[in-house]
Amino acid sequence: LEFFSRFARDMDKTRIQLKKVILDLTQKNKSIVGYGAPARATTLSAYIGLQFVKQHLRAVIDDSPAKQGAFMPGTHLKIVSSKILSIKDPPDFVLLFAWPWISDIVEKNMNYLQNGGNFIVPLPKVHMINIENFSDFS
Numbered sequence: 001l002e003f004f005s006r007f008a009r010d011m012d013k014t015r016i017q018l019k020k021v022i023l024d025l026t027q028k029n030k031s032i033v034g035y036g037a038p039a040r041a042t043t044l045s046a047y048i049g050l051q052f053v054k055q056h057l058r059a060v061i062d063d064s065p066a067k068q069g070a071f072m073p074g075t076h077l078k079i080v081s082s083k084i085l086s087i088k089d090p091p092d093f094v095l096l097f098a099w100p101w102i103s104d105i106v107e108k109n110m111n112y113l114q115n116g117g118n119f120i121v122p123l124p125k126v127h128m129i130n131i132e133n134f135s136d137f138s
Contacts, residue, residue: 011047014122014124014126018048021126021128022095023056026056031093032056032057032092032094033058033080033094034061034094034096034097035060035062035082035094036060036061036096036098036099037060037072037079037097038098040097041072041098042073044123045072045075050075053075054075054076057075057095058077058091059077059078060072060079060080061081061094062079063081068080090112093119093120094109094112094119095120095122096122099122102129105119113129116130116131
């Protein structure tokens, strides 16, 4: 019982911290997109608030062409190609909904990182990855 109580407290802290990071960034007019549209993206979005996510994220990236052009359940955010990270004005931050594949995603999008992009890792602890601290996570 103690394990589950501690887990619930830790998850509440993580949810509050993630919402604060997203809110702080959008209040500074920073753009945010999600990355990865697996079922866990919908679950995490529901946990931090579907309307909150819909209000603060512009889109969700997924590498699967079958998902591109569709919309993420609950938030109705459009699912787009990772090409959005290499456009002239890419999003400032990318929230990794597919955090278990962080190494693959960052490696695949290294140009985005090298050009000043930032990844937000939501779990197990909320943290940012950018070019300055990349070596700490590789």
